[in-house]
Amino acid sequence: MTETAVRPHVRVLRGIDRPAVASLLAALHDSRVFTAEEVRTALELIDEWLQRGEGSGYFTYVLEDAGAVQGYVCYGPTPMTDSTYDLYWIAVDPRAHGQGYGRRLLAFTEADIRRRGGRLVLIETSSLDANQSTIRFYERAGYDLAARIRNFYRVGDDKLIFARELAAN
């Protein structure tokens, strides 16, 4: 094992990572962070990424530490916009929370979006109480609540849209 493989680093998601990502998504389902349908949708996007790469319309990276996948992120340019990006999924294994992996994945994502000419990053998430630590994570990372769609996911579960304008280089 090389030195880079044992230190935390972000790299492209490959086919060999799928079981580890499926496992962390299952753990997040057990923690009630993701619904079964969300896990299914997240895996569909990963499979499309593995088949089509950037032809999928998005990018998918994992954070690896100590030789294991600890989290992943999926984001891409928002269709029909000029330089807006959607962060579709960002997830860290709940058994590895509190180690800064989420912040590291988000910082990588923003730097990459800026490098690609992106100016605005949007993240959609649920207003449910179970999601409050995720909401605080986005707020601490500099995201503002840009919009709320009442009863979007289901009655009593709003969609929150967080936004961050990236500074020009």
Place this chain on the structure above:
Amino acid sequence: MTETAVRPHVRVLRGIDRPAVASLLAALHDSRVFTAEEVRTALELIDEWLQRGEGSGYFTYVLEDAGAVQGYVCYGPTPMTDSTYDLYWIAVDPRAHGQGYGRRLLAFTEADIRRRGGRLVLIETSSLDANQSTIRFYERAGYDLAARIRNFYRVGDDKLIFARELAAN
């Protein structure tokens, strides 16, 4: 030609309708209502509908009158929601505006969504001045402005999200 074919009616979009829909989208591009990328995206959705039908995840209908396609609509259940629907596209040939075709397509859509158990309809549109008649059309149809994402499409061009809660049957 049967009687139903000469009176305005809404029916499923078929392959034979594609040239007429492409023509009305081109006319809407000439009127600066749709960008070239929006027209391309609208046609991609139509082609996926023609290939996969309801497997596409949405429904596509045309309004026909006097034996010609005057407009079309494309809508479907919003992924990962319980009974929310997105109206992706609704378009009427600009040479046929003012005849109530848009209202008729929207009423058909809402009735069909209600029949399928939908409770919330969302429509996303641009804040640009060129789009003001579209915005008034949604407002008159009972849609409320639920959210605004500043600079979404490009700097100075916000995304407006209109919403209507459908009454239960």
